[in-house]
Amino acid sequence: MSAGNTPLRFDIDARSRTCAARMGRITTKHGSFDTPAFMPVGTQGTVKGLLPWDVAKTGAQIILGNTYHLMLRPGSPLIARRGGLHSFIGWPGPILTDSGGYQAFSLSNTNSIDEDGVTFKSIIDGSMVRLTPERAIEVQNELGADIIMAFDDCPPSVDPSTVNASHGEVRTARGAEKITDHNDRLEESLKRTTRWLERCARAHARPEDQSLFGIVQGGTDLERRTRSAREITAIDLSGYAIGGVAVGEGPDEIRRVVNHTAPLLPVDKPRYLMGVGYERDLLTAVRAGVDMFDCVLPTRNGRNANAFTRTGQIRLRNAKFAEDDAPIDPACGCPVCRPTEHGWATVGGQPFSRAYLRHLFHAREMLGAILVSLHNVWHFEALLLDIRRAIRDDGWSALEVAWPVLTGGDSSQLGAVPDAQV
Amino acid sequence: MSAGNTPLRFDIDARSRTCAARMGRITTKHGSFDTPAFMPVGTQGTVKGLLPWDVAKTGAQIILGNTYHLMLRPGSPLIARRGGLHSFIGWPGPILTDSGGYQAFSLSNTNSIDEDGVTFKSIIDGSMVRLTPERAIEVQNELGADIIMAFDDCPPSVDPSTVNASHGEVRTARGAEKITDHNDRLEESLKRTTRWLERCARAHARPEDQSLFGIVQGGTDLERRTRSAREITAIDLSGYAIGGVAVGEGPDEIRRVVNHTAPLLPVDKPRYLMGVGYERDLLTAVRAGVDMFDCVLPTRNGRNANAFTRTGQIRLRNAKFAEDDAPIDPACGCPVCRPTEHGWATVGGQPFSRAYLRHLFHAREMLGAILVSLHNVWHFEALLLDIRRAIRDDGWSALEVAWPVLTGGDSSQLGAVPDAQV
Numbered sequence: 001m002s003a004g005n006t007p008l009r010f011d012i013d014a015r016s017r018t019c020a021a022r023m024g025r026i027t028t029k030h031g032s033f034d035t036p037a038f039m040p041v042g043t044q045g046t047v048k049g050l051l052p053w054d055v056a057k058t059g060a061q062i063i064l065g066n067t068y069h070l071m072l073r074p075g076s077p078l079i080a081r082r083g084g085l086h087s088f089i090g091w092p093g094p095i096l097t098d099s100g101g102y103q104a105f106s107l108s109n110t111n112s113i114d115e116d117g118v119t120f121k122s123i124i125d126g127s128m129v130r131l132t133p134e135r136a137i138e139v140q141n142e143l144g145a146d147i148i149m150a151f152d153d154c155p156p157s158v159d160p161s162t163v164n165a166s167h168g169e170v171r172t173a174r175g176a177e178k179i180t181d182h183n184d185r186l187e188e189s190l191k192r193t194t195r196w197l198e199r200c201a202r203a204h205a206r207p208e209d210q211s212l213f214g215i216v217q218g219g220t221d222l223e224r225r226t227r228s229a230r231e232i233t234a235i236d237l238s239g240y241a242i243g244g245v246a247v248g249e250g251p252d253e254i255r256r257v258v259n260h261t262a263p264l265l266p267v268d269k270p271r272y273l274m275g276v277g278y279e280r281d282l283l284t285a286v287r288a289g290v291d292m293f294d295c296v297l298p299t300r301n302g303r304n305a306n307a308f309t310r311t312g313q314i315r316l317r318n319a320k321f322a323e324d325d326a327p328i329d330p331a332c333g334c335p336v337c338r339p340t341e342h343g344w345a346t347v348g349g350q351p352f353s354r355a356y357l358r359h360l361f362h363a364r365e366m367l368g369a370i371l372v373s374l375h376n377v378w379h380f381e382a383l384l385l386d387i388r389r390a391i392r393d394d395g396w397s398a399l400e401v402a403w404p405v406l407t408g409g410d411s412s413q414l415g416a417v418p419d420a421q422v
Numbered sequence: 423m424s425a426g427n428t429p430l431r432f433d434i435d436a437r438s439r440t441c442a443a444r445m446g447r448i449t450t451k452h453g454s455f456d457t458p459a460f461m462p463v464g465t466q467g468t469v470k471g472l473l474p475w476d477v478a479k480t481g482a483q484i485i486l487g488n489t490y491h492l493m494l495r496p497g498s499p500l501i502a503r504r505g506g507l508h509s510f511i512g513w514p515g516p517i518l519t520d521s522g523g524y525q526a527f528s529l530s531n532t533n534s535i536d537e538d539g540v541t542f543k544s545i546i547d548g549s550m551v552r553l554t555p556e557r558a559i560e561v562q563n564e565l566g567a568d569i570i571m572a573f574d575d576c577p578p579s580v581d582p583s584t585v586n587a588s589h590g591e592v593r594t595a596r597g598a599e600k601i602t603d604h605n606d607r608l609e610e611s612l613k614r615t616t617r618w619l620e621r622c623a624r625a626h627a628r629p630e631d632q633s634l635f636g637i638v639q640g641g642t643d644l645e646r647r648t649r650s651a652r653e654i655t656a657i658d659l660s661g662y663a664i665g666g667v668a669v670g671e672g673p674d675e676i677r678r679v680v681n682h683t684a685p686l687l688p689v690d691k692p693r694y695l696m697g698v699g700y701e702r703d704l705l706t707a708v709r710a711g712v713d714m715f716d717c718v719l720p721t722r723n724g725r726n727a728n729a730f731t732r733t734g735q736i737r738l739r740n741a742k743f744a745e746d747d748a749p750i751d752p753a754c755g756c757p758v759c760r761p762t763e764h765g766w767a768t769v770g771g772q773p774f775s776r777a778y779l780r781h782l783f784h785a786r787e788m789l790g791a792i793l794v795s796l797h798n799v800w801h802f803e804a805l806l807l808d809i810r811r812a813i814r815d816d817g818w819s820a821l822e823v824a825w826p827v828l829t830g831g832d833s834s835q836l837g838a839v840p841d842a843q844v
Contacts, residue, residue: 046782046789051476053757053766074744074781081745087769088778090761323500335475339512344475347509356510359496360468366788367468 007146008211008238010035010270010291014392020263020289023391026062026270028094028146029209030086033061035270036286036391038384039096039294040377044069045079045089048299049366049373052091057335057342058374059381062094062146064294067139068103072124076142084144096294097145098274099136099200102243104129105154113153115192133199137212141205150200152215152243155189190224193217194231201235211238213272219244220253222260229264239270242290246276255284262288279308279383279405286387298380302373305361308380311404314354316372321358327351331402334378336371429568430633430660432457432692432713436814442685442711445813448484448692450516450568451631452508455483457692458708458813460806461518461716462799466491467501467511470721471788471795474513479757479764480796481803484516484568486716489561490525494546498564506566518716519567520696521558521622524665526551527576535575537614555621563628572622574637574665577611612646615639616653623657633660635694641666642675644682651686661692664712668698677706684710701730701805701827708809720802724795727783730802733826736776738794743780749773753824756800758793 012024024035040047040055043066047055055063065085070076082088085095104111104120110128111120117132136151197214204212214232218224233240242261245254258273262285265271272292273285282293298308305316309329314321316328327337328351335342340349352371360368383403390399400407434446446457462469462477465488469477477485487507492498504510507517526533526542532550533542539554558573619636626634636654640646655662664683667676680695684707687693694714695707704715720730727738731751736743738750749759750773757764762771774793782790805825812821822829 044781044785044787045778046787049788049792051757051789051792053761053764054473056766069785073785074777078745078777082747082775082777083769083772087772088775088781090766090768090772090774090778092767092769322496323503325504335473339475342475344478344512345514346512347505347514350505350509350512352512353504353510355496355500355504356467356512359466359510363466363491363495365466365468366471366791367473369788370471370473370792 006238007207007209008270010239010268012268016287016391016396017394018396019287021286021387021391022289022291023388024291026094026291028211030095030146031061031093033094034388035291036282036384036387037062037292038282038380039064039292040298040380041066041294041296042089042091043296044073045085047373047377049303049370050299050377052089054335054374055091055377056093058378059385060377062096063091065089065095065097065143065145066103067097067100067136067143068107070097070143071100071139072122072129076139080142080144084142086144094147095145096147096292097140097143097149099140099149099151100131101136101151102154102275104131115195117151133196134203137200137203138205141210144206144209146210147239148204148210148212149241150193150197150212150214152196152217153189153192154244155186155217155219186219186221186224190217190228190231193228197232197235201237213237213239213241213270215241215243215274216261216265217244218261220249220257222257225257225261226264229261233264233266237269239272239292240265241272241274241292243274245273246281251278251281251284254281258285258290259288262290265289279380279403280407282380282383283387283399283406286391293384295380298376299373302376303369305357305368305372307357307372308376309405310379310402311408316354316357316368317361318358321354324354324358325350326354328354328357328372328375329379332375332379333382334375336375336378428660429629429631430692432661432690434690438709438813438818439816440818441709443708443809443813444711444713445810446713448516448713450633452517452568453483453515455516456810457713458704458806458809459484459714460704460802461486461714462720462802463488463716463718464511464513465718466495467507469795469799471725471792472721472799474511476757476796477513477799478515480800481807482799484518485513487511487517487519487565487567488525489519489522489558489565490529492519492565493522493561494544494551498561502564502566506564508566516569517567518569518714519562519565519571521562521571521573522553523558523573524576524697526553537617539573555618556625559622559625559634560627563626563632566628566631568632569661570626570632570634571663572615572619572634572636574618574639575611575614576666577608577639577641608641608643608646612639612650612653615650619654619657623659635659635661635663635692637663637665637696638683638687639666640683642671642679644679647679647683648686651683655686655688659691661694661714662687663694663696663714665696667695668703673700673703673706676703680707680712681710684712687711701802701825702829704802704805705809705821705828708813715806717802720798721795724798725791727779727790727794729779729794730798731827732801732824733830738776738779738790739783740780743776746776746780747772748776750776750779750794750797751801754797754801755804756797758797758800 009027012022015022042063079088108120133151140148216228218228270291273290307328336352431449437444464485501510530542555573562570638650640650692713695712729750758774
C-alpha cells in the first residue's frame with residue numbers, strides 16, 4: 001500500500017475514553033502496521049532464530065534493524081547494492097532502523113564524543129569508526145528503512161562522577177571524557193541532541209521514501225524532558241521517540257518519565273518509546289499515548305530458555321519442568337503452544353511440552369531457542385493485539401484478567417538475561 | 423493410516439525395466455512414506471535447526487532418531503511416560519530409531535565388547551553404560567519408533583593391526599581389545615551380529631506396533647557380505663539393512679558392496695542402506711534396489727554453511743558470494759530459493775541470496791544454519807522425489823540432466839564437514 005506522496009501516514013481509528021491510549025495504523029511505502037505496535041528486533045538483519053514468515057505469523061508487521069551492526073557488517077553500501085535492507089533480508093514489510101548512536105556509546109569501551117560526532121572502536125574488527133549525524137543518516141538512507149531515527153547524544157544513565165572521578169576525568173560506558181559536573185554533561189547532551197537533529201534533518205536525502213523520527217532525551221529529570229520535547233518537536237518530523245528510558249531504572253521511574261513525556265509530543269503523530277520493555281511497561285506507555293515499541297527481550301530471553309507467559313516468565317531449564325507435559329502457556333495460541341491450530345497435527349493434538357523444550361535446551365539443540373523465541377515474540381504480539389482491542393472497547397479490566405502479568409504477576413522477576421551466542 | 427494387524431506394509435508400485443530400482447510405499451501405524459525414501463536425522467529428538475512442519479514441508483515423511491543419544495538424555499523411560507517419541511517431539515509421522523550400537527562403538531574411547539554386549543562411557547556424564555541386544559530393544563520399545571534396528575556388532579572399518587599391534591592388543595575406535603588377527607575379529611563380528619539379531623528378535627516386546635529390521639555386516643569383503651546376508655535374512659523380519667557402509671571407504675567401494683549385497687536381500691521387503699550418503703551414492707543404491715536412506719549431511723553441512731546444489735556443494739562463507747544475489751541453487755524449488763512460491767512475497771520475488779546467507783554465517787546468526795539446513799534437506803528430498811519419478815518412467819537420462827551432480831558434478835568434493843555446536 002502506498003502512502004501517497006508522503007512516506008508515512010498515521011491514522012488514528014479509536015481513542016480510549018479513560019486514558020490517552022489510541023489505536024490506529026501507520027502506513028509506509030512497504031505497507032502498514034497496526035498501532036500500538038511491538039517491533040521485534042532484527043539486529044543484524046534477522047530476528048534471531050526466526051524465519052521471516054514465522055516472524056510475520058506472530059502478528060509482527062514491522063521489524064527493527066540496527067544501523068550500528070549493519071554498517072560494520074556487511075556494510076550499508078553492500079546492502080544498498082542488494083536493493084536495500086527489505087530486499088537483502090527478505091522482509092517485504094515496514095522496517096525501522098535506529099541511528100547507531102546508542103550502540104556506539106554503549107558497546108565500545110573506546111569512544112570519544114565531540115560536537116561533530118562520535119568515534120568508537122568497532123566490535124567486529126577493532127578499527128576506529130566515526131559516526132556523525134550526517135553519516136548516521138547517510139547509512140540509514142543506504143539501508144532504506146521506512147522509518148529512520150535521528151542520531152542523538154545518549155548521556156550516561158548514571159552520574160559517572162559517582163563511579164570514578166578522582167582525576168576530574170571519568171570512565172563511563174562512553175569511555176574517557178572530561179566531565180566536571182554530571183549536570184553540565186546532561187545539559188550539554190540535551191542541547192547537542194537538538195543541534196544534531198537539525199543536522200540529521202538537513203542531511204536526510206530520501207525524504208520521499210523514508211520518515212525521520214526525532215528523539216527526546218532528558219533522563220529522569222522531568223524538567224529536562226520538557227525542554228527536550230519542546231526543542232525536538234519544534235522541528236517538523238513524521239514522528240517522535242522517547243529515548244534514554246529503560247536503561248537501568250525501575251518500572252516506577254519508567255512510568256514517571258513516560259507519563260510526563262508522552263503528552264508533550266504532538267497528538268497527531270506517532271510516538272515511539274525506544275527499547276521498552278516488559279508487559280507492564282508497555283501497558284503503562286500505551287495508556288500515556290505511546291504507539292510504537294521495540295525490545296530484544298522476546299528473542300534474547302527465548303535463546304536462554306526463559307519463556308514469557310501470561311502469569312510471568314518461566315525458566316525452562318529448571319528441573320521441575322522435566323516431566324511437565326503442559327505447553328509454555330496454556331492460554332497462548334502460538335504454534336508452539338497450539339500446533340494443531342496452526343495446521344500441524346501432533347499426536348493427540350499435544351503441544352510442544354515444557355518437558356521437550358527443557359530437553360532441547362539441555363541437549364544444546366537450536367530448536368529450543370527457535371521454539372521459545374517464536375513463542376515469546378507471539379506472546380508480545382498477542383499482548384499488543386489485546387491492547388489494541390482494549391483501546392477500541394475500553395476493555396481494560398478484561399485485558400488485565402486475561403494478562404495477570406500486567407497486574408499481579410511479575411514478568412520482570414527473572415529480569416533480562418545476558419545475551420549468548422546460541 | 424493403519425497397516426492392519428501387521429505394523430508394516432510394503433507396497434511396490436513400479437519397477438525399473440533397466441535396473442533393480444523399485445518405487446512404492448511403506449505404511450506404518452503412524453502413516454506411510456514413499457520409497458525410495460530419504461530420512462533426515464533427528465539425533466536428539468529434533469532434526470537440527472528445523473521446525474517439524476518445515477521438515478515435513480521439504481517432503482520428508484519419516485525421520486530418524488538416535489537411541490544412543492536419547493537413552494542417555496532425556497532417557498527412554500521419560501520419553502515413554504510422555505507417550506513415546508512421536509508424542510514427545512511433536513512428529514506425528516513415521517519414525518525409525520537405530521539401535522545405539524554404532525554410536526556406542528564410535529563415540530566413546532572407552533568401551534569393551536563381550537559376547538553379551540558393549541560397555542561404554544557416556545558422552546553426557548562419563549558414566550559407564552551397558553548396551554546389550556535385549557537392552558537396545560527395550561530402549562527402542564520405550565521410544566516407540568515405527569521401525570527399530572537390531573543391535574549389531576560393528577567391526578572396526580580398518581584393520582586395527584595396521585594402526586598399533588605392538589602388544590597383541592590394539593586400540594581402535596572401539597577401545598582396547600585383544601585381537602590377534604583382524605580377519606578373526608571380522609569373522610567373530612559377523613557371527614555375533616547374527617546371534618545378537620536372534621536375541622533382538624526374541625526380546626522385541628512390541629511386535630504389533632514396531633517393525634524390527636536386521637542389519638547385514640561384512641565390511642568390504644563380498645564373500646562375508648554374502649554369508650552375513652544369508653544368516654540375517656534367515657530370520658524372518660519386516661526389513662533388512664546394509665550396515666558398515668560409508669564408514670570411510672570411497673564411492674567405488676560403496677558401489678561394489680551395495681551392488682553385491684542389495685540383491686541378496688528379500689525382494690519383497692524394504693532394504694535400508696544405513697548412513698549413506700552423497701547424491702551419487704544414493705542413486706547407485708537405488709538402482710541396486712535399495713529403498714531407504716538416512717544421512718546427517720544435509721543438516722550437518724547446512725550448519726557449517728555448505729549448501730548442496732544440483733551441480734555440487736558450495737561454501738557460502740566464501741568471499742566470492744559476498745555480493746551474489748542468486749539463490750543457493752537456481753533450479754531448487756525450496757522456500758529459501760523460491761520464497762514467493764511458498765507464500766512469502768519478498769521484494770521483487772527475490773530469493774534469500776547467497777550474499778545474505780554469507781552475511782548470516784559471518785555474523786554467527788542462527789538463521790544461516792536454519793535456512794541452509796532447510797534448503798539442504800529439501801535438496802535431498804527433491805532428489806528422491808525425482809528418483810521415484812525416474813523409476814516410474816524409466817527416465818534415468820532426464821534425471822541425470824536435471825541433477826548434474828549425479829554424473830559430472832561432484833557434490834562430495836567438499837566432503838563432510840565436522841559437526842559444530844551451532
